[in-house]
Structures are given as C-alpha cells and as structure tokens.
Amino acid sequence: MYLIKKIKILHETIKLIKIQKKTIGLVPTMGNLHNGHIKLILLSKKYADIIIVSIFINPMQFNCLSDLENYPKTFKKDCKTLKKIGVNIVFFPNVNEIYPYGICNQTFVEVPRLSNILEGRSRPGHFKGVTTIVAKLFNIIQPNFAFFGEKDYQQLLIIKTLVKELNYFIKIISLSTVRLKNGLAYSSRNNNLTIEEKKIAPYLYKTIKKTSEAITKENINVKEKVINKAKLALIKKGFVIDIYNLYDQKTLNILSQKSKKMIILASVWLGKTRLIDNKKIFN
Known part of the structure; x- marks a missing residue:
C-alpha cells in the first residue's frame, strides 16, 4: 500500500496506472474509519483494479470551528485497517496542499438548489465544501468509479448531480446504509x-x-x-x-x-x- 501526500506524486502515479489500462476506484473519506467505510471499500474492490482511499478532514465543509478541531484523527489506525483489506493507495494531503491560497480565496463548486435546502439550510456552506473537495479529488485522481454511502442521501444526490452537470465520466456507486445490530447507522x-x-x-x-x-x-x-x-x-x-x-x-x-x-x-x-x-x- 502506497501512502501519498503530494498531488504531483499522485498525478504521476495515476499516469502509470492509466498506461497499464487499469481502472481506478475512489473512496473519499475524512478518516476515523468505521464499518460503513470498510463495507464501501470492499464494494469498490468488486468494480475497480486499483483502489484509492483519500483521507482529508476538509475545513471548507465545517460550519463550526470547534467541530473541525474536535474531529477524530486516527490516521495510523486507519492505515492499518486499509492495508489489511487491500487498499492500493492512501492519499492524505494537508490543507495547504489542497487549498494553497486559503479557503477564502479558493475557487469553489456548488450545486445550487440541492445544496441550499434541508441539511444545506441548517448548515450553510456545508455542501459547497463537499462538492468543492469532491470535484478536486475527481480532477486529481480521474477515477472510473467513486463510492459513497446512502446514509448521507442528500449529499449522494448532490454528487450525482455534480457528475452529470459537469460531464465527469465517472460512475457513482452507492451502498445502502451500514448499521449496528441495534439499527443505529455507523457514523x-x-x-x-x-x-x-x-x-x-x-x-x-x-x-x-x-x-x-x-x-x-x-x-x-x-x-x-x-x-x-x-x-x-x-x-x-x-x-x-x-x-x-x-x-x-x-x-x-x-x-x-x-x-x-x-x-x-x-x-x-x-x-x-x-x-x-x-x-x-x-x-
């Protein structure tokens, strides 16, 4: 399993994968992996030759600074899990790598109507942060498939709309919500x-x-x-x-x-x- 922090190195690695005509599956995460993530990654292995998991705690999608600061950081543990289940590449950039000129100066991507209702109304700017980082990952990695859970249903619908309207040649695969035995969704x-x-x-x-x-x-x-x-x-x-x-x-x-x-x-x-x-x- 390769650990890659820099976009340039990942881009060069992607070129080699494309030359070999292998398909790429992307599973975007913010780390702190649980069984829902694991099931999603195992699903991805049924579709793609090379599996890339991104771990990036995206500040643009947080409304509250304390939520961002308190988000669990379990990178070493996550990597052990990912290696065990056969992930090929972990992409874990820092904030400066993704937003070199700062978030306030970052070009953003937004799906207008769907991002401003329901969860979007309660969490202004949240989905703009999600779609911006997802679009950046799609541009950097150019996956054939990308995998998302259905627990965040509004997010899933927004990403499908993003792919359709921005003409990405990426197939979005979703997985039904993974639950504990008592019915609580993993989160x-x-x-x-x-x-x-x-x-x-x-x-x-x-x-x-x-x-x-x-x-x-x-x-x-x-x-x-x-x-x-x-x-x-x-x-x-x-x-x-x-x-x-x-x-x-x-x-x-x-x-x-x-x-x-x-x-x-x-x-x-x-x-x-x-x-x-x-x-x-x-x-």
Whole structure:
C-alpha cells in the first residue's frame, strides 16, 4: 500500500496506472474509519483494479470551528485497517496542499438548489465544501468509479448531480446504509454520544421504520398524521428535531401526489450530536 501526500506524486502515479489500462476506484473519506467505510471499500474492490482511499478532514465543509478541531484523527489506525483489506493507495494531503491560497480565496463548486435546502439550510456552506473537495479529488485522481454511502442521501444526490452537470465520466456507486445490530447507522459522530445517548440513539431508525410501515399500510393522505406522531415519539425520547418528513427521492421536494418514489429524511440532535438517517419507500 502506497501512502501519498503530494498531488504531483499522485498525478504521476495515476499516469502509470492509466498506461497499464487499469481502472481506478475512489473512496473519499475524512478518516476515523468505521464499518460503513470498510463495507464501501470492499464494494469498490468488486468494480475497480486499483483502489484509492483519500483521507482529508476538509475545513471548507465545517460550519463550526470547534467541530473541525474536535474531529477524530486516527490516521495510523486507519492505515492499518486499509492495508489489511487491500487498499492500493492512501492519499492524505494537508490543507495547504489542497487549498494553497486559503479557503477564502479558493475557487469553489456548488450545486445550487440541492445544496441550499434541508441539511444545506441548517448548515450553510456545508455542501459547497463537499462538492468543492469532491470535484478536486475527481480532477486529481480521474477515477472510473467513486463510492459513497446512502446514509448521507442528500449529499449522494448532490454528487450525482455534480457528475452529470459537469460531464465527469465517472460512475457513482452507492451502498445502502451500514448499521449496528441495534439499527443505529455507523457514523463518526457516534463517538460523541454519551453512554446514555448511545442507548437512545437507535430509537431514531426504529421510528423511521415505523413511519415507513404506517405510510405503506395506510393511504398517503394520512402522511401528515403519521409524521406528527413520529415526531412526538422522538421528542419524548429526548431528540431535538431539525428535519423529519417525507420527500421525493429525485428532487427532495416535500412529497406530492405526483411523487413515485418517497424517502423519509431525518436530521436530529441528541445532546450535542447531530444524527442523520433515512429510509426509502417505494409506491
């Protein structure tokens, strides 16, 4: 496994890979790897000859400086894991390598409408940071495939839109949310939960499943009643709700009678930790 910090060295390595006509799979991460990342990387090995995992804690996508400073840094541990599962290259640039003139002077990439609703409304500038770093990684690495989890559904949709509208010849492959046995989605944010909060956190997905079952069973016209019941149940458990509703899977608009495929999107606070989750519902 090769560890590469410099864009120039990675670019030269990519040239050699292209000469050998080998396909490249990219798994972008911020490190602090968990089982969700591992499953995504194992999936990538089914598609591509060479697997590149990027580890970069991207300051542009953080709204709060303390969140950036407190993000877990587990590079050595991550590298041991990546080597064990057969990753070929780890790209781990520093901030100056990615943003040589500073973030304020950085040319950025943004997907306008999708980046400013839902999570984007609650976290202004977050998705601009995500799409800018993803576009830079795509330009540097030129992968044939890139892999993302479905837990961050809005992010996934934004990246697919980015690829389509900027004419990248990259196939985006997604993986269903990977969960602990209790149903809680794997996330680096779970590390911030207290012992008591970890007992409560799985209730989010349990509630989402109940909502899904009720919507599937009942007429769509009663969705407002079902959603309100779910919100009350979550509040009683101690969650503070930012987002919890039914949306169109393609547009992320509030569900209408014209919507053919639905998704429940949830974004809540449990103590000081923000948790997101979702579940697709097919009509």
